[in-house]
Amino acid sequence: MTVPTPHIAAKAGDIADAVLLPGDPLRAQLIATTFLNNPVCYSEVRGMLGYTGTYNGRRISVQGTGMGMPSISIYATELMRFYGVRTAIRVGSCGALLDEVKLRHIVIALSAHTNSSMTSRTFNGLQFAPTADFGMAVAASTLAAERGLDTHVGSIYTSDSFYDDNLEDTMRLAAYGTLAVEMEAAALYLIAAKERARALCMATVSDHLLTHEMLSAEERQTGFMAMAELALDTILATD
Ligand code: HPA
Numbered sequence: 001m002t003v004p005t006p007h008i009a010a011k012a013g014d015i016a017d018a019v020l021l022p023g024d025p026l027r028a029q030l031i032a033t034t035f036l037n038n039p040v041c042y043s044e045v046r047g048m049l050g051y052t053g054t055y056n057g058r059r060i061s062v063q064g065t066g067m068g069m070p071s072i073s074i075y076a077t078e079l080m081r082f083y084g085v086r087t088a089i090r091v092g093s094c095g096a097l098l099d100e101v102k103l104r105h106i107v108i109a110l111s112a113h114t115n116s117s118m119t120s121r122t123f124n125g126l127q128f129a130p131t132a133d134f135g136m137a138v139a140a141s142t143l144a145a146e147r148g149l150d151t152h153v154g155s156i157y158t159s160d161s162f163y164d165d166n167l168e169d170t171m172r173l174a175a176y177g178t179l180a181v182e183m184e185a186a187a188l189y190l191i192a193a194k195e196r197a198r199a200l201c202m203a204t205v206s207d208h209l210l211t212h213e214m215l216s217a218e219e220r221q222t223g224f225m226a227m228a229e230l231a232l233d234t235i236l237a238t239d
Pocket of ligand 1: 093159162181182207
């Protein structure tokens, strides 16, 4: 297959080799218009907006991915396999699973457990360990500490369900030190491993599964933008 791909209407060269991946396409637009110079929208297919611009002189793209492993898998594969993306940082939100992980804190996922069949099917039942790029994880946590951002680095849980009727598995993972739950990281790490690209997932805590607290929409936005800036600077720091 060549470009354009079924889900991204960009021409060859329209997309930078480093991308930020928010789930929400309107967040992609907000990041692009806030932080990038001369942002150009390269795709609107299915409303999943993608932009390219420059950040401190470095060409960077921001692409919405939608929610869940199948959706981010489509975008990560097309970006890495057909548009030459080598570096990808998911900037998402997550639900905290531990007391010490509070609302607004940033979680940096070294690894992602999952209940999805995507990893087990890929390896015939073998338990693959979806893992972040080490250099990017170190750079992000160092930059976050310098900025005084509350950050936790460790494993997260990529769940196939947002509305999970049975939280037994989630709570068992919490008992094993899993920081938070979200729905995309394991797929991003799996695909980056296959495509030999670098990937990292960071997520701001938007809700807490133990206390049932939630951020307001406005609080979510503020925390999210600080994290997007952290992700952009992580790209510069690891070039
Ligand atoms: N569950 C799954 N994904 C999420 C959550 C959650 O509680 N919060 C943000 N993303």
